[in-house]
Amino acid sequence: MSATHSPAGAQTGFRVRGWHVLAGVSAFFALVIGVDAWFTVLALKTYPGQVSVTPYEDGLLYNKKIAQLEAQAKLGWRAAAEAQPGVVVLLVQDREGQPVAGLSVTGKLERPATEAGRRMLTFQRVAPGRYEATTGAIDGAWDLTADARDGQGRTFIAERRLTWR
Template sequence: MNPTSPPLRRPFEIRGWHVLAGVSAFFAVVIAVNVVFMVLAYRTFPGQVSVTPYEDGLVFNRRIADLEAQDRLGWRAAVSTSPREIALTVVDRDGAPLPGLTVTGALRRPATEAGAVVLAFRETTPGRYLAPVSGLAGAWDFSARAEGPAGGRLTAERRLTWP
């Protein structure tokens, strides 16, 4: 070695400050990405699902009570479709048809409120109620409510599909 030549440098070595800088940079990137995602999420959905949450909760509780009362009655409904009508058959706990019910119903699209169809049911045979429909295609959410003369109620909901 020559006294005037510069000392030889060793190849690159990872030192403590390199590790500190790498770990700090990693966590800084993770925190920055999380902050960006939280800001974007909050701007698109501030958390308010309903403007009347208390009233919605009361309606939900009434719905639960109606379903429990329906279970105690033991009424069951079966729905069948054809291109021109919807048939709703209502039976009691023992499978006997339930005549004389007042049945109301509706069809709604699963993804939109537009195009709802109100159904007018009429009793054709004891326990069998028909509603005419026309020009339906695709998936529809069916809901019907049957009320008996003595006060019993049944709510039926199904997803129906027409070709």
């Protein structure tokens, strides 16, 4: 006959038993927990999550900026900036589209990705509502922050990205 039976007590090969399953599941979770712990340690060493050393003061400055923007919205002024060779042109208009004259305008140019090369600007009035500042020979993208104040103490801050080619 062709039936083959092993004698009693003889092993027929590997069999998965309960402790094998327990060891496999335990090893899997130990590996996952170990990798998670390793990534957590690496993340905390490279970036601890602290964005600012003065978070409270930064919050106060943020609230001040919000108040400035609300006052500026009530004022109704608008500004447009233009990059010309060696010059920044700032045009300021009121709510009705009329030029705003008699402003004292200062500003700064900064690179978008670095603080290197920051330039402070003093704008001169060349026509009603038109103010120009000399930049010198520059090229590429720059962020302009212009601060315009009138004789009554009202402030208008314009932020624009300008590109010289």
